[in-house]
Amino acid sequence: MTAMTASRQSDLSATSVLPETLLEIRSVSLSFNGVTAIQDLSFSVARHEICALIGPNGAGKSSLLNVINGVYLPDSGEIVFDGRHFRRIDPIEAAQLGIGRTFQNNALFPKMSVIDNVLAGLARKARTSLLEEAFRLPAARREQYRQRAEAEEVVEFLELQPFRDLLVGRLSYGVQKRVELARALVSKPKLLLLDEPMAGMNAEEKQELSEFIATVNHDLGTTVVLIEHDIGVVMSLSQHVVVLDYGRRIADGSPAEVRSNPDVITAYIGTVRQ
Amino acid sequence: MEYFIETLIGGLLAGTMYSLVAIGFVLIYKASGVFNFAQGSLLLFSSLTFVTLLEQGVPFAIALVITAAVIVVVSVLVERFLLRPLANRQPMSLFMLTLGLSYIVEGAAQGLLGSQVHSLDLGIADVPLFIDNVLISQFDLFAAATALVLVGVLALFFNKTNIGISLRAVADDTGAALSIGINVHRIWQIVWSVAGMVGLVAGLIWGARQGVQFSLSLVVLKALPVLIIGGFTSIPGALVGGLIVGAGEALADAYIGPLVGGSVDSWFAYLLALAFLMVRPTGLFGERSFSRV
Numbered sequence: 013m014t015a016m017t018a019s020r021q022s023d024l025s026a027t028s029v030l031p032e033t034l035l036e037i038r039s040v041s042l043s044f045n046g047v048t049a050i051q052d053l054s055f056s057v058a059r060h061e062i063c064a065l066i067g068p069n070g071a072g073k074s075s076l077l078n079v080i081n082g083v084y085l086p087d088s089g090e091i092v093f094d095g096r097h098f099r100r101i102d103p104i105e106a107a108q109l110g111i112g113r114t115f116q117n118n119a120l121f122p123k124m125s126v127i128d129n130v131l132a133g134l135a136r137k138a139r140t141s142l143l144e145e146a147f148r149l150p151a152a153r154r155e156q157y158r159q160r161a162e163a164e165e166v167v168e169f170l171e172l173q174p175f176r177d178l179l180v181g182r183l184s185y186g187v188q189k190r191v192e193l194a195r196a197l198v199s200k201p202k203l204l205l206l207d208e209p210m211a212g213m214n215a216e217e218k219q220e221l222s223e224f225i226a227t228v229n230h231d232l233g234t235t236v237v238l239i240e241h242d243i244g245v246v247m248s249l250s251q252h253v254v255v256l257d258y259g260r261r262i263a264d265g266s267p268a269e270v271r272s273n274p275d276v277i278t279a280y281i282g283t284v285r286q
Numbered sequence: 287m288e289y290f291i292e293t294l295i296g297g298l299l300a301g302t303m304y305s306l307v308a309i310g311f312v313l314i315y316k317a318s319g320v321f322n323f324a325q326g327s328l329l330l331f332s333s334l335t336f337v338t339l340l341e342q343g344v345p346f347a348i349a350l351v352i353t354a355a356v357i358v359v360v361s362v363l364v365e366r367f368l369l370r371p372l373a374n375r376q377p378m379s380l381f382m383l384t385l386g387l388s389y390i391v392e393g394a395a396q397g398l399l400g401s402q403v404h405s406l407d408l409g410i411a412d413v414p415l416f417i418d419n420v421l422i423s424q425f426d427l428f429a430a431a432t433a434l435v436l437v438g439v440l441a442l443f444f445n446k447t448n449i450g451i452s453l454r455a456v457a458d459d460t461g462a463a464l465s466i467g468i469n470v471h472r473i474w475q476i477v478w479s480v481a482g483m484v485g486l487v488a489g490l491i492w493g494a495r496q497g498v499q500f501s502l503s504l505v506v507l508k509a510l511p512v513l514i515i516g517g518f519t520s521i522p523g524a525l526v527g528g529l530i531v532g533a534g535e536a537l538a539d540a541y542i543g544p545l546v547g548g549s550v551d552s553w554f555a556y557l558l559a560l561a562f563l564m565v566r567p568t569g570l571f572g573e574r575s576f577s578r579v
Binding site for chain 2: 081083103104106107108113115119120121122123124128129131132133134135152155156159195196199
């Protein structure tokens with residue numbers, strides 16, 4: 013853990029030993045009925061880093077997250093996650109391998125309480141069998157106590173206690189985003205995919221959530237890949253930025269490198285500023 | 287007055303049997319959004335299986351275990367080969383699917399197990415009890431107690447176990463449940479199995495009363511008004527809906543029946559359901575949907 017933190021804190025390009033790669037995208041292409049969403053895309057994400065995916069709308073960012081956790085099947089290419097190679101994976105398998113995810117349009121359970129939503133994030137980790145559960149045998153009970161405790165811990169960590177027993181559908185958008193983060197976190201994923209976690213938030217809420225994400229990354233060592241449009245947030249939060257445009261990678265490097273990359277300025281920041 | 291109370295209690299107790307049938311529908315509707323028209327024929331099939339086993343000399347408990355296993359196998363097959371390929375289709379397609387399934391199961395049940403009427407003795411004497419001069423059917427009491435226990439067990443299962451939480455998650459938003467790694471296929475198999483078991487219990491109780499036979503599959507038609515009154519998505523709703531239908535039928539039969547020449551119970555439940563549809567279309571306990579504008 014200490015070695016990892018050290019490599020995270022030092023400048024990546026300065027270390028002679030490259031940091032261990034957790035996720036590698038290898039020549040992935042994806043199209044929908046002939047419309048190209050991702051074109052021959054490759055990059056890698058180091059263990060314990062926060063990697064931001066940026067790019068104009070329709071650049072293929074969400075599609076890429078959907079490929080990584082198995083919602084979409086790419087036309088070609090492969091994904092290497094934690095030493096495992098795959099082109100096709102289903103979301104259940106992805107979750108079991110330790111890929112957690114939040115969505116651009118929250119995919120919560122609106123008619124369930126906050127704590128139950130978080131507990132649902134643990135469902136796939138259940139080790140006891142249906143029969144043990146049905147008859148509430150000791151093993152099932154023990155597991156349940158442990159899971160409750162884990163869920164309570166995450167709820168406390170993300171300061172969701174005031175909303176613990178409220179139905180998620182009644183909460184504000186910002187709080188819902190935090191519930192979704194809690195649900196993804198509770199299963200202790202190795203990789204956390206966040207699709208526009210701060211969309212629709214005000215500056216203060218963004219600041220707050222940025223701090224939560226940084227803490228998760230720092231304290232739990234969770235690798236984070238996030239899509240975000242707020243350049244300020246991206247530059248301050250991430251150690252690694254990948255810029256996509258029309259499904260292709262146009263830049264890849266530290267925030268400072270990306271900021272000074274002329275292609276990025278024309279393709280992305282340029283269009284924003286015109 | 288005693289006659290009124292007697293009729294009311296008899297109706298309420300009979301109503302719990304409607305509830306039992308309706309609960310099977312609610313379970314499947316909640317978890318997969320399908321109105322399972324085949325619930326009645328599955329109920330017939332499992333009851334026939336059980337009775338046939340008994341008649342072959344298989345002990346009661348073992349027959350129950352074997353029938354339960356058959357229900358699980360059928361549920362897994364239905365999920366794997368019928369529901370899964372049609373997942374995400376319109377509710378109407380899925381409804382048509384269950385309609386077809388009901389004919390297949392009904393035909394198979396009678397083809398394999400015969401169409402004669404089987405009598406079933408659950409060992410509960412249908413002898414009336416006198417409590418405070420009010421006549422109560424012992425068998426109805428037993429059926430009501432069974433329904434209540436079943437509702438209690440299901441409520442515990444849904445609210446206190448991990449599988450229950452996954453079940454509610456799937457019911458709430460299937461896509462979201464899939465995306466966080468909940469195995470929706472397994473949940474559907476579990477729900478269909480549980481609904482099948484509830485159907486078996488309902489089938490055995492009804493069967494003990496009127497014989498296990500083809501007409502058993504028609505009790506589902508009585509479940510429909512119960513669901514409309516109680517709401518399609520609520521287990522307590524199914525219980526209360528059953529009580530209302532049962533009591534309403536019994537009272538109408540006793541007080542309106544003589545005026546119109548009897549057989550009120552064949553239509554009264556539907557009239558009641560119609561009235562509820564006009565006043566409260568989502569049922570007493572159904573979820574109302576709101577949309578923000």
